[in-house]
Amino acid sequence: MTVDPLNLAAILAMAAATYATRIGGLWLLRFVHVTPRVRASLDALPVAVLTAVIAPSLMKGGPADMIAAAITILAASRLPLLAVVLIGVGSAVLLRHVLN
Amino acid sequence: MAGTHQSGLTAVSAWDEFRQGTIAVLPAAVAVVPFGLLLGALAAQKGLSTLEIGLMSGLVFAGSAQMVAVDIWREPAPWVLLGVAAFTINLRHLMMGASLSFHLGGFRTWQRILGVAFLADEIWAMAERRAATGQLHPAYYAGLAFLLYANFVWATVAGAIIGPAIEDPTAWGFDFAFTAIFIGLIVAFWRGSGTALVVAASAVTATLTQIQFGGVWHVLAGGAAGMLAAAVLAIIRE
Numbered sequence: 001m002t003v004d005p006l007n008l009a010a011i012l013a014m015a016a017a018t019y020a021t022r023i024g025g026l027w028l029l030r031f032v033h034v035t036p037r038v039r040a041s042l043d044a045l046p047v048a049v050l051t052a053v054i055a056p057s058l059m060k061g062g063p064a065d066m067i068a069a070a071i072t073i074l075a076a077s078r079l080p081l082l083a084v085v086l087i088g089v090g091s092a093v094l095l096r097h098v099l100n
Numbered sequence: 101m102a103g104t105h106q107s108g109l110t111a112v113s114a115w116d117e118f119r120q121g122t123i124a125v126l127p128a129a130v131a132v133v134p135f136g137l138l139l140g141a142l143a144a145q146k147g148l149s150t151l152e153i154g155l156m157s158g159l160v161f162a163g164s165a166q167m168v169a170v171d172i173w174r175e176p177a178p179w180v181l182l183g184v185a186a187f188t189i190n191l192r193h194l195m196m197g198a199s200l201s202f203h204l205g206g207f208r209t210w211q212r213i214l215g216v217a218f219l220a221d222e223i224w225a226m227a228e229r230r231a232a233t234g235q236l237h238p239a240y241y242a243g244l245a246f247l248l249y250a251n252f253v254w255a256t257v258a259g260a261i262i263g264p265a266i267e268d269p270t271a272w273g274f275d276f277a278f279t280a281i282f283i284g285l286i287v288a289f290w291r292g293s294g295t296a297l298v299v300a301a302s303a304v305t306a307t308l309t310q311i312q313f314g315g316v317w318h319v320l321a322g323g324a325a326g327m328l329a330a331a332v333l334a335i336i337r338e
Contacts (some may be wrong), residue, residue: 006177015159021190024215027199040334041327045199046228047289048302048326049306050282052319055303056310076287087125088280093273097219
């Protein structure tokens with residue numbers, strides 16, 4: 001149970017850097033005039049960012065992950081999120097086992 | 101004074117909002133446990149003490165940034181590099197915070213300043229989803245943050261302690277849990293053909309950027325491309 005000073009410095013640097021990115025967004029819009037177009041792109045932001053996070057790893061995951069993603073999309077259009085996750089993980093495990 | 105200046109919600113409904121928040125975040129809070137166990141185990145392998153690992157998760161609270169940091173960690177700790185790496189990986193939070201700022205009307209200043217410290221991807225997405233269908237209450241946000249934060253911190257500490265016994269969760273498909281959560285959220289945000297255009301622009305740009313440059317720039321590039329597509333669509337529809 002020790003804390004090395006340099007490790008602590010690294011942890012604090014990471015914490016400060018992360019917090020700066022999180023609080024910074026709240027200030028960002030004070031310098032932007034929110035026209036309908038800006039508003040439309042900000043409304044699209046959640047979907048755009050969520051897609052950007054998962055798309056590359058899905059493509060890299062090959063057919064097993066792609067099919068699992070398709071099954072997950074079907075599940076997501078009619079089931080609550082917890083069931084969607086269970087179905088998604090279940091189909092990914094199964095398909096990776098069979099196809100990879 | 102108390103009568104003239106009320107927050108608009110009773111203690112009971114605030115508690116109810118909190119409870120609804122913890123229920124909404126439950127899938128992510130379950131999925132974060134194997135991830136946290138692995139992160140803690142990897143950090144322990146790099147020579148970080150259990151206390152340091154707990155401090156990192158408690159203060160940074162950014163899973164992907166910590167995963168990358170643990171990967172590049174060495175003795176003595178390159179703290180400037182680690183800080184810059186965390187900043188780069190978390191730049192996407194700038195976009196998220198900008199978008200969320202529209203929905204923080206019900207938050208007091210201190211609630212905003214404290215609340216954004218917990219702006220992990222899943223919490224942000226759930227908060228946006230709540231705001232899309234009604235009012236985002238601070239207690240709901242606190243419920244989201246509480247359960248995910250608690251599980252993430254104890255799971256990384258537990259991972260540090262039981263270290264070598266942890267198996268790679270990708271072998272079991274646990275890594276797909278986050279993909280499934282994000283897919284579920286994208287579907288929940290679906291608003292017709294406009295959304296399809298945003299998804300297509302973001303997916304193609306993010307994948308090409310990842311292939312070309314590696315690292316984490318694909319999140320910013322894909323996010324920007326999706327926003328641009330929405331702006332272009334807004335101009336066409338005007």
